[in-house]
Amino acid sequence: MAVRIEQEEHHIIAHLSGEIDHHSAKEMRETIDFSVESALPETLTLDFKDVTFMDSSGIGLVMGRYKLMQSMNGSVQVCNVSDHIRRVMRLAGLDKLAVIEK
Amino acid sequence: MNTLNQMKLSFLSRSANEGFARVAVAAFFAQLDPTVDEIADIKTAVSEAVTNCIVHGYAEKIGVVYIHAKILKDNIISVKIRDQGRGIEDVKQAMEPMFTTCKNGERAGLGFAVMQSFMDSVKVSSKPGKGTTVILKKKIASRENNAQ
Ligand SMILES: Nc1ncnc2c1ncn2[C@@H]1O[C@H](COP(=O)(O)OP(=O)(O)OP(=O)(O)O)[C@@H](O)[C@H]1O
Numbered sequence A: 001m002a003v004r005i006e007q008e009e010h011h012i013i014a015h016l017s018g019e020i021d022h023h024s025a026k027e028m029r030e031t032i033d034f035s036v037e038s039a040l041p042e043t044l045t046l047d048f049k050d051v052t053f054m055d056s057s058g059i060g061l062v063m064g065r066y067k068l069m070q071s072m073n074g075s076v077q078v079c080n081v082s083d084h085i086r087r088v089m090r091l092a093g094l095d096k097l098a099v100i101e102k
Numbered sequence B: 001m002n003t004l005n006q007m008k009l010s011f012l013s014r015s016a017n018e019g020f021a022r023v024a025v026a027a028f029f030a031q032l033d034p035t036v037d038e039i040a041d042i043k044t045a046v047s048e049a050v051t052n053c054i055v056h057g058y059a060e061k062i063g064v065v066y067i068h069a070k071i072l073k074d075n076i077i078s079v080k081i082r083d084q085g086r087g088i089e090d091v092k093q094a095m096e097p098m099f100t101t102c103k104n105g106e107r108a109g110l111g112f113a114v115m116q117s118f119m120d121s122v123k124v125s126s127k128p129g130k131g132t133t134v135i136l137k138k139k140i141a142s143r144e145n146n147a148q
């Protein structure tokens, strides 16, 4: 599985793994949205620890989840991003939308 | 001739080939001994261009994506990615950051911006109804002088 969901009270952590591109993003998106829409958490954390590659499809994935969480007055956190993925995210200004932790 | 080595690749516009295409191109350039960062830059830029052929160029159809990768003099690499799909009416507008024709909110409109930031030059030519060609170029620093 490319996404493992960990659920706490008011908080969902989605552990992403592998390569995020247009091909893989769809399934990740569907898995995350399904659990967010059923648990209605206050915060969603996207854990990039095991992500080995990401292109702009990953930016779309984070932005889309940001919009979803905002529509429920929640927030998104992004953690464990590698230097390369951080560069892709900075390009998109994602560091201003979501809290990016080391 | 300026071309020291080259390879050509063509494949169907199925999304499963996105990963194959970027890995194949990166593997071809491995002979220049690029750094880990340079490999990541090349893979990301190629992934953007190939994904655009699949998502926008051919959209619902299945067509052929063509890649022509070259090693030029002075450690310069060139990758041409081409489709024979829908084409782009206004290339300048398409290349503006955040511009996307995707309506479901899942695309950022940053593919060209990523290519421009990770490569030294990005050239796009397109004809509506005929297809789109993207040429990416980058000078590889390489840890030692080799491949000559
Ligand atoms: N090969 C192509 N054929 C037809 N149209 C294209 C092609 N490549 C790009 N475009 C057009 O240019 C626009 C911008 O492309 P770009 O890659 O920057 O963003 P995107 O693909 O929409 O989103 P993202 O790449 O961030 O997921 C696209 O929305 C599309 O309209």
Ligand SMILES: [Mg+2]
Pocket: A056, B048, B051, B052, B110, B111, B112
């Ligand atoms: Mg794109």
